[in-house]
Structure formats: C-alpha cells, structure tokens
Amino acid sequence: xxxxxxLKRGLDINLKGEASKTLSEVIKTQRYAIIPDDYPGFTPKxxxxxxxxxxxxxxxxxxKTHEDMKLVSxxxxxxxxxIRGERRKIERxxxxxxxxxxxxxxxxxxPQSRENAVQLLLASGxxxxxxxRPYDIVPSPGKVPRDIFITAFDSAPLAPDYEFIxxxxxxxxxxxxxxxxxxxxxxxxxxxxxxxxFSGISGAETAEFNGPHPAGNAGIQAANIAPVNKGDTVWTLxxxxxxxIGTLALTGEVPMETTVAITGSEVKKRHYLRTFIGAEIAPxxxxxITESGCHRRIISGNVLTGTKLDTDGFLRYPYRHIxxxxxxxxxxxxxxxxxxxxxxxxxxxxxxxxFLRHKKFAPDARILGSRRAMIMSGEYDKVLPMDIMAxxxxxxxxxxxxxxxxxxxxxxxxxxxxxxxxxVDTSKLEIQxxxxxxxxxxxxxxx
Amino acid sequence: xxxLRKYLDRxxxxxESGGKLHAFRSVFDGFETFLFTPRSTSASGVHIxxxxxxxxxxxxxxxxxLPCFFFGMYNTGYQHWLxxxxxxxPFWELVLYGFLAVLPKLVVAxxxxxGIEFIVAQWRNEEIQEGFLVSGILIPLICPIxxxxxxxAIATAFSVIFAKEVFGGTGFNIFNPxxxxxxxxxxxxxxxxxxxxxxxATGPVLGVGHQVADGFTGATPLGQVATCTxxxxxxxxxxxxxxxxxxxxxxxIPGSFGETSTLCILIxxxxxxxxxxxxxxxxxxxxxxxxxxxxLANTCQTPVYPASMLSPxxxxxxxGFAFAAVFMATDPxxxxxxxxxxxxxxxxxxxxxxxxxxxxxxxxxxxxxxILLMNAFAPLIDYCVVQSNIxxxxxxxxxxx
Numbered sequence: 001x002x003x004x005x006x007l008k009r010g011l012d013i014n015l016k017g018e019a020s021k022t023l024s025e026v027i028k029t030q031r032y033a034i035i036p037d038d039y040p041g042f043t044p045k046x047x048x049x050x051x052x053x054x055x056x057x058x059x060x061x062x063x064k065t066h067e068d069m070k071l072v073s074x075x076x077x078x079x080x081x082x083i084r085g086e087r088r089k090i091e092r093x094x095x096x097x098x099x100x101x102x103x104x105x106x107x108x109x110x111p112q113s114r115e116n117a118v119q120l121l122l123a124s125g126x127x128x129x130x131x132x133r134p135y136d137i138v139p140s141p142g143k144v145p146r147d148i149f150i151t152a153f154d155s156a157p158l159a160p161d162y163e164f165i166x167x168x169x170x171x172x173x174x175x176x177x178x179x180x181x182x183x184x185x186x187x188x189x190x191x192x193x194x195x196x197x198f199s200g201i202s203g204a205e206t207a208e209f210n211g212p213h214p215a216g217n218a219g220i221q222a223a224n225i226a227p228v229n230k231g232d233t234v235w236t237l238x239x240x241x242x243x244x245i246g247t248l249a250l251t252g253e254v255p256m257e258t259t260v261a262i263t264g265s266e267v268k269k270r271h272y273l274r275t276f277i278g279a280e281i282a283p284x285x286x287x288x289i290t291e292s293g294c295h296r297r298i299i300s301g302n303v304l305t306g307t308k309l310d311t312d313g314f315l316r317y318p319y320r321h322i323x324x325x326x327x328x329x330x331x332x333x334x335x336x337x338x339x340x341x342x343x344x345x346x347x348x349x350x351x352x353x354x355f356l357r358h359k360k361f362a363p364d365a366r367i368l369g370s371r372r373a374m375i376m377s378g379e380y381d382k383v384l385p386m387d388i389m390a391x392x393x394x395x396x397x398x399x400x401x402x403x404x405x406x407x408x409x410x411x412x413x414x415x416x417x418x419x420x421x422x423x424v425d426t427s428k429l430e431i432q433x434x435x436x437x438x439x440x441x442x443x444x445x446x447x
Numbered sequence: 448x449x450x451l452r453k454y455l456d457r458x459x460x461x462x463e464s465g466g467k468l469h470a471f472r473s474v475f476d477g478f479e480t481f482l483f484t485p486r487s488t489s490a491s492g493v494h495i496x497x498x499x500x501x502x503x504x505x506x507x508x509x510x511x512x513l514p515c516f517f518f519g520m521y522n523t524g525y526q527h528w529l530x531x532x533x534x535x536x537p538f539w540e541l542v543l544y545g546f547l548a549v550l551p552k553l554v555v556a557x558x559x560x561x562g563i564e565f566i567v568a569q570w571r572n573e574e575i576q577e578g579f580l581v582s583g584i585l586i587p588l589i590c591p592i593x594x595x596x597x598x599x600a601i602a603t604a605f606s607v608i609f610a611k612e613v614f615g616g617t618g619f620n621i622f623n624p625x626x627x628x629x630x631x632x633x634x635x636x637x638x639x640x641x642x643x644x645x646x647x648a649t650g651p652v653l654g655v656g657h658q659v660a661d662g663f664t665g666a667t668p669l670g671q672v673a674t675c676t677x678x679x680x681x682x683x684x685x686x687x688x689x690x691x692x693x694x695x696x697x698x699x700i701p702g703s704f705g706e707t708s709t710l711c712i713l714i715x716x717x718x719x720x721x722x723x724x725x726x727x728x729x730x731x732x733x734x735x736x737x738x739x740x741x742x743l744a745n746t747c748q749t750p751v752y753p754a755s756m757l758s759p760x761x762x763x764x765x766x767g768f769a770f771a772a773v774f775m776a777t778d779p780x781x782x783x784x785x786x787x788x789x790x791x792x793x794x795x796x797x798x799x800x801x802x803x804x805x806x807x808x809x810x811x812x813x814x815x816x817x818i819l820l821m822n823a824f825a826p827l828i829d830y831c832v833v834q835s836n837i838x839x840x841x842x843x844x845x846x847x848x
Binding site: 013373400422 | 448449451452462480481482483484485486487488490491492493494495496497498499500501502503504507508533574576578610614615617618619721722723724726780782783784786789832833836837839840841843844845
C-alpha cells in the first residue's frame with residue numbers, strides 16, 4: 001500500500017527558459033573543483049598537495065572529526081591548486097584533468113553488513129552527498145537514522161526532470177535502496193510524483209506527492225510522512241544520489257558523471273548536457289548566452305537555493321542544474337511600486353501579473369524592495385507545507401532562543417524548505433541565511 | 448525619466464558617508480527608492496524575489512482609503528450646506544469646501560508624522576519606513592472635521608513617538624498609531640473632541656462656504672443615541688429629518704470625516720480583499736462579532752441603554768464600526784498574526800465595540816477602544832495558538848525536553 005499525499009500549500013513559479021529534453025554529448029572540461037562549503041557540517045582536511053596525481057574517485061579531502069569521510073576527485077588528473085581562505089580553511093581543490101579515465105575502484109557487490117555499507121559510502125565520497133536532519137548537514141556516521149527519505153523529483157523552478165535523467169536506471173536505484181536499507185532500522189521512503197517510473201521500487205515505501213513546490217524537497221516529504229521529532233535523526237537524499245550509490249554497489253566504480261540542465265531566460269539553447277561533478281562552467285555556457293547585452297546572473301542550481309557563480313565558476317552541489325537570469329542592476333524602473341504590474345511576477349493579487357496563470361516570467365535578481373521588519377502576517381504559512389509556524393520559528397532563531405527553536409520545530413527544517421518564504425516575503429528578509437545560521441548555532445550549542 | 452535617474456546618480460555621492468549632505472541620507476534614500484525601484488540584487492539566498500514590497504502594500508491601503516476620503520470631502524461640504532440652511536447643493540463647491548477643510552489636517556498629519564520618521568530614521572541610520580503613509584491619511588479620516596489643526600499636530604507627534612518609534616518603528620509597535628492619535632485627542636481634549644459641535648464644519652474656509660448661525664448643533668447619530676432619554680429612540684440628521692438606514696449606508700450623515708459612508712468603506716474593503724493586502728479573516732470576524740453582539744443587545748433591549756434599541760444593521764453602519772473593521776482591525780502589525788488568532792481577535796473586536804457602545808453611555812463609540820484593547824491582547828491570543836502547535840509537537844516526540 002503506497003502513501004498518497006496532496007500538499008495544498010506552496011508555489012510553482014512559472015519561469016521562462018525550461019530545458020528541452022535533449023541530451024548532448026559528454027562535455028569534458030579541463031578543470032574541476034571540489035568545494036567543501038557545499039557540504040555543511042564537513043570540516044575539510046586536505047589529503048593531497050599541489051602537483052599530486054589523482055584518479056577519478058580517489059580521496060582529496062577528509063573530515064576532521066570522522067577521518068573515514070572523504071570527498072573524492074571527480075576525474076583523473078593532477079591537483080592544480082589547493083585554495084585556502086581564512087584560518088587556512090580549504091575553499092576549494094582544483095583538479096586539472098588528464099583525460100586518462102583512470103579510476104579508483106571499490107569491491108563490487110551489495111555490502112553484506114551495515115558496517116561495510118558505511119565504509120563503502122564514506123570512502124567513495126557519496127556519503128557526503130546525503131543530508132541529515134536535524135541541522136541539514138552531512139550525516140554523522142555515528143548515528144543510525146530513524147528513516148531515510150529519498151525524493152525522486154525536483155519541484156523547484158526550471159528544475160531538471162529526474163524521469164529524464166534517470167531513465168533506465170531502475171536496476172541501480174533498486175541496488176541503491178538495498179544499500180540504504182542496511183543503514184537504517186526504519187524505512188526507506190521514495191517520494192515521487194503520481195504515475196512516476198520510480199513507483200514501487202522494491203525495498204522502499206513509495207509515497208506519491210501532489211502539489212506545488214516545495215513538494216519535491218525530501219524534508220517536506222519527511223515532514224508529511226513522519227515528522228522529525230526532537231531526538232530523531234533522519235537522512236535525506238535525491239534519487240540521483242541513490243542511483244549513484246546503486247552504481248557504486250553494482251560496479252565498484254564511483255560514478256562521477258552528472259547530467260546538468262541548462263536553463264533560464266538568458267540561455268539560447270536550453271538543454272541537458274552530460275559532464276562530471278565539479279566541472280568548470282565556462283565550456284558549458286560559452287556561446288550559449290543571449291545577446292541582449294544586459295548584466296547576467298549565473299546560478300549553479302535553481303533560482304531559489306542555487307549558488308551565484310562568476311563566469312569562471314565551477315558546478316556546485318547538487319551538480320545537476322544551471323540557471324542564467326538577468327542580474328537587473330542595470331535597470332532603472334520608475335516608480336515600480338505604482339505599476340499595474342502586467343509583467344510583474346507576484347503572489348500578491350495587487351499585481352495584474354498574478355492573475356496571468358499561464359504567463360511565464362523572466363525575473364531578474366533584484367530584491368524589488370527594501371529590507372523591513374516583519375509587517376505582513378501569514379505570508380510564509382501559504383508556501384510552507386509543514387506543521388510549522390514559520391514566523392515564530394524565525395523570531396526564535398533571530399533571538400537565539402534555543403528552547404523556542406526546539407519547540408517550534410527547528411529540527412524539521414532545512415534552509416531550502418523555507419526558500420519560498422524568502423521569495424514571497426514583503427519584508428525581504430534573508431530567511432535561508434537566518435535558518436542556516438540558526439541551525440549552525442544550535443549544533444554548536446548542543447553538540 | 449532617464450535624466451531624473453542621471454540627476455539622482457549625480458547628486459547621490461553628496462548623501463553618502465563623508466558627503467556634505469550626509470545628514471539627509473535617509474531622506475534622499477527615501478525619495479530615491481520612492482522614484483525608482485531599488486537596484487540592489489540579492490547576494491545570497493533566493494535569486495529572485497516577489498514583486499511585492501512594503502511600498503506596494505502601503506500604497507494599496509492608501510488607494511483603498513481614497514473613496515472614503517473623497518466622499519468625506521463631499522459630505523463635509525454637504526453637512527455644512529445643510530447646517531447653513533441651504534437647499535441647493537452645488538457638487539463642486541461642496542467638494543471644494545470639504546477639500547479646503549481637510550487639507551490642513553492632512554498636510555499637518557503627514558508633515559508632523561513623516562518629519563519625525565525622517566529624523567528617527569536618520570538618527571538610527573535606517574531607511575525611512577512606509578508605515579506612516581497609511582497612518583497619515585487615516586488620521587484626518589477618523590477625526591471630526593472641526594478638530595483644531597494644532598491638536599492633530601500634537602496627537603500625531605505623541606502617537607508616532609510614543610506608540611511607534613519607542614518600540615522600534617514600523618513592524619514593532621503594539622498599538623495602531625492612527626488610533627492612538629484618535630485616542631489621545633479623545634482623552635486629552637474631551638471637551639473639544641466630543642459633543643455636538645465638532646462633526647459639522649460651521650465656518651467658511653478661504654471664502655468658500657457659509658457662516659453657520661451660533662447655537663447650531665450637529666450631533667452624530669450615535670451621539671444622539673447616547674444622550675437619548677426615555678423610550679423614544681429617534682435619530683435625526685442636522686436638519687431634524689430622521690436618518691434612515693439608507694442614509695447611513697450612503698453616508699450623508701454627520702460623523703468623523705471619512706467614517707460615515709458604509710458604501711465607500713465597502714469599496715475600500717473590496718480593494719483590500721481582492722488585492723489580498725488585508726486579512727479577510729479579521730474583517731469577517733469583526734463583522735460577525737459585531738453583528739452577534741448587536742443582535743444580543745437588541746434582543747434584550749432596554750431604555751436604560753438606548754443604543755440597545757438600534758437594529759443590528761444600524762449598529763454596524765453607524766459610527767466608526769465599519770471603518771474600524773475594514774481599515775483599523777486589519778493592521779497586520781498590531782493585530783493577531785496567526786490564522787486562528789485572527790478569527791478570535793476580530794470577533795472580540797466586534798463584540799467589544801458594540802458592547803462598549805451600548806452599555807457604556809460615556810462613550811458613544813466603542814470601535815476605537817475595542818481595537819486598542821484587542822491590540823493589547825493580540826500577542827496573548829497568538830501565544831495560545833502557538834502553544835497549541837508546540838504541544839502537538841511535544842506529544843509527537845519520544846524524547847521529552
């Protein structure tokens with residue numbers, strides 16, 4: 001018996017620039033980077049120095065507290081640079097590829113014990129691609145999760161279609177579920193859209209989700225299946241990572257290839273392309289940006305949770321999406337607040353644009369207002385399909401009130417779940433940053 | 448527009464740190480963001496933002512208030528003409544008279560309030576907040592037309608400083624600043640602010656209008672009800688003709704400047720609800736609470752409390768009830784913020800307003816006091832709602848805190 005859940009709250013943002021379902025050849029770039037900031041909770045220590053030769057899948061960093069937890073090189077080549085920031089913390093390690101294709105392999109076959117499965121995932125670097133709640137960090141190897149939640153769709157604006165990316169990967173997905181089942185005493189849930197090819201994967205409980213974004217966030221799915229209580233630990237991951245885990249178990253190789261959706265209103269040819277994790281983005285977007293001449297914003301990820309990149313940037317975790325939109329800092333808009341708003345995208349019915357249900361918008365990166373204290377009430381609740389009083393939780397976080405944070409459910413959320421709250425906020429607060437800081441603060445205080 | 452943008456870009460350095468006009472940075476910033484949508488883009492977090500901002504929100508509320516404002520101009524003239532014993536009512540002259548009568552109050556309310564906001568913003572090194580755009584137009588709307596301008600200035604200053612800025616500015620205030628202004632006037636100058644002589648303009652303004660004979664009285668319907676003795680409840684207009692429910696709906700009756708026309712208030716309500724700026728939960732439950740209390744009072748009517756003899760419909764249409772329900776109770780900052788809380792908050796306002804109006808003959812109008820009272824209770828209501836969420840979560844947890 002599968003679970004069927006319809007989420008009412010949330011918001012699908014209609015943006016221009018969806019990727020067509022065409023897949024290009026593998027794009028091989030010269031340089032790749034591993035950026036430990038993509039892995040919250042991972043304190044990097046370098047395993048390599050500049051000039052070292054690495055294989056695809058060989059470790060380049062380990063975690064300070066759990067030395068077995070590695071981040072690995074996506075390609076074979078040499079370490080070009082180890083870039084450090086404040087207090088010598090590693091910012092990124094750049095690998096220069098040699099295209100030899102040499103890879104470090106592990107013993108193939110589904111691990112037989114929990115311990116073997118843990119070791120395999122930690123050593124392959126795939127462990128770090130999962131997340132743990134509470135705190136939205138890389139899972140701590142010492143803890144056994146109550147349940148594991150896998151999302152098999154991305155509902156974010158212009159997000160890549162997993163059904164397309166993972167077509168024909170059912171064997172790998174099932175193998176992945178077998179590995180994960182070893183890791184938890186509870187259940188493995190897969191959250192899908194109704195009628196998905198991922199329904200009924202053996203070993204996992206399928207949960208069908210109807211409704212707008214953020215229905216595809218694993219944390220939102222968890223909150224609606226079995227909420228994270230105080231004292232619980234659950235893991236979340238996406239089906240792409242699940243397929244990687246399955247491939248690793250079946251072949252012994254760490255799959256480093258990734259399919260990336262190139263989207264956004266400023267992209268000429270919107271499509272999917274194949275490359276490797278951490279690739280530099282310039283070869284992927286060069287010559288593929290519109291000639292409008294406006295300033296642009298390049299985002300690795302979607303417009304809600306992605307990371308802003310420069311043109312010399314690298315593909316960032318979760319390595320599957322690039323969005324390019326206008327930056328907007330070169331626009332002089334006269335009395336924007338008085339406009340009837342045919343071209344304005346808004347959840348507020350005070351703009352005509354709100355009523356144009358099928359219109360696709362091409363918004364820019366402007367904040368479109370100024371930061372204020374919380375004035376309007378009930379805005380966040382409309383886009384957060386969890387039993388959480390977002391406004392009060394945020395206030396508790398801002399005032400660093402640990403008891404209130406706990407009792408209002410901070411263990412259940414991750415910044416990405418509240419990205420839509422940040423988007424709709426009249427007061428333009430940096431909600432994801434507030435949540436991230438709150439989670440980090442809480443972890444520091446309690447661990 | 449390009450030249451204006453260029454001009455602003457040229458003079459902008461003067462206002463930045465070290466510039467010679469740095470002391471007016473907040474003012475410049477206020478005007479710049481008023482004229483042009485800010486160009487600042489998000490550095491982290493979401494890369495796109497909804498088009499709604501607090502300027503848009505406030506301007507929609509002001510827009511919703513305009514029907515009441517224009518009607519108030521006409522009605523002020525109309526009541527004045529009636530009081531002068533005229534039988535001809537030239538539309539434009541009436542409007543002009545009302546406009547001239549209210550203009551000083553509007554200008555003073557904005558000048559004093561925004562002046563204080565500008566100074567505080569500069570002092571705190573913050574941006575100018577938009578909240579007073581609404582308060583500034585609300586103040587003349589809820590005051591009797593004959594309120595002296597200096598009183599409005601003092602009351603506005605008091606409320607902006609002590610009801611808003613001491614708490615931290617827009618978004619942090621406990622009480623609605625416009626209502627605090629009105630309450631300040633009501634309690635500080637009771638002689639001038641109530642009674643029969645403040646609700647109808649009696650002198651010419653800049654040569655427009657008439658000099659009404661001394662001894663004229665123009666009591667509001669609720670004023671008449673409150674002072675009514677014996678069992679004979681009859682509410683009359685200033686010419687002595689009885690006021691029908693229809694008159695009260697259209698609003699051609701004596702009363703505070705913008706509160707008389709239920710029709711215009713409903714137009715405003717429609718704007719607020721269609722745009723989604725105001726909470727329908729609050730608005731609906733204020734009317735529900737008011738109607739229920741009015742019905743109860745009317746069912747147990749007694750000549751001791753003459754207002755209990757008003758029909759529930761009249762109760763909702765007379766005085767400031769409808770205006771308060773639509774524009775005052777729905778203030779998101781001072782009201783309840785949780786959805787469940789909004790129902791309770793609104794309902795209690797409705798009940799309290801009619802309760803005070805009916806059973807406390809000292810106050811002919813209860814809406815203002817009811818909202819201020821419930822402003823004080825709104826955090827408590829929200830606290831209870833939030834606690835129920837917390838209890839639900841605690842019950843679920845296996846590890847007890």
